């Protein structure tokens with residue numbers, strides 16, 4: 107696959123859970139692409155479907171009680187409906203995922219080094235001693251001091267930030283082209299958050315990876331992504347370059363997210379994003395725009411007709427709104 111074709115191409119992806127109370131449309135008709143060496147942000151309030159989308163993109167949804175339609179192609183290989191054998195070939199080697207809580211990815215009763223060794227031996231076929239050397243190198247690469255000593259320790263001996271570094275080292279063991287990071291710094295204190303985000307940035311550039319950074323916090327993605335996908339109630343409601351979305355977003359929900367971001371609107375505030383009202387129940391989505399019950403700009407049409415994504419002025423900038431915010435003048 108040449109570098110000019112997208113690394114990841116997601117088309118009309120839908121994930122619906124079958125629950126005793128009926129279908130839950132967690133992801134509906136999501137499309138986006140990710141290029142080589144790019145960092146894409148997926149942003150939205152808690153419950154907007156970011157995690158379900160990330161897992162579906164990787165083909166990680168279980169087969170029971172969930173229906174996935176659409177397409178997610180990594181280097182041209184379809185992951186929706188792929189066999190477990192096909193997915194195992196891709197996971198770790200072409201794409202790896204890190205989550206909010208590093209302990210969900212680490213085995214608490216296994217030494218740190220062994221957890222990385224295993225991946226290197228099983229996935230990359232390294233010998234025991236080569237795997238050990240490479241694991242120590244990876245621990246060093248992610249900025250763990252005294253990696254030779256740390257190699258022998260258990261995850262419990264490390265701080266939250268250091269554990270996330272270990273998870274990143276393990277994710278890099280397969281030399282993936284794509285790293286999906288789902289709220290990788292939520293729960294860490296602000297200084298450590300910045301260190302981990304800087305590390306991801308640095309690794310992306312050094313290892314020529316692409317990164318998908320999933321977060322509810324626009325402060326996290328402001329300077330670290332080239333493009334953003336904004337999600338609400340399982341749909342993409344605005345997408346475009348990070349610059350366009352910050353300077354001339356058209357969707358009231360995107361504005362509300364920006365205003366609610368503690369670090370962007372009021373650095374002294376530490377509270378998380380709060381938009382008045384609550385996200386809709388995905389089992390009973392309103393007929394029109396899902397944001398209508400909470401939107402200050404809603405008109406009668408918003409309650410009955412769902413707005414489709416339409417192009418804005420900027421390249422690749424699209425928004426779904428009947429009453430878009432005006433483009434500010436004087437912003438280029």
Ligand SMILES: Nc1ncnc2c1ncn2[C@@H]1O[C@H](COP(=O)(O)OP(=O)(O)O)[C@@H](O)[C@H]1O
Nearest residue numbers: 123130132151152153154155156157158159388
């Ligand atoms: N296994 C499941 N069964 C039913 N609903 C689910 C399941 N997993 C997630 N959901 C629903 O999907 C929605 C989106 O969740 P999620 O992707 O975790 O949001 P986010 O990551 O943006 O906070 C939530 O409303 C959640 O309740």
Ligand code: SF4
Nearest residue numbers: 395398401408427428
């Ligand atoms: S379509 Fe209507 S309700 Fe939805 S965001 Fe736009 S103005 Fe608000």
Ligand SMILES: [Mg+2]
Nearest residue numbers: 156157288289
């Ligand atoms: Mg999530």
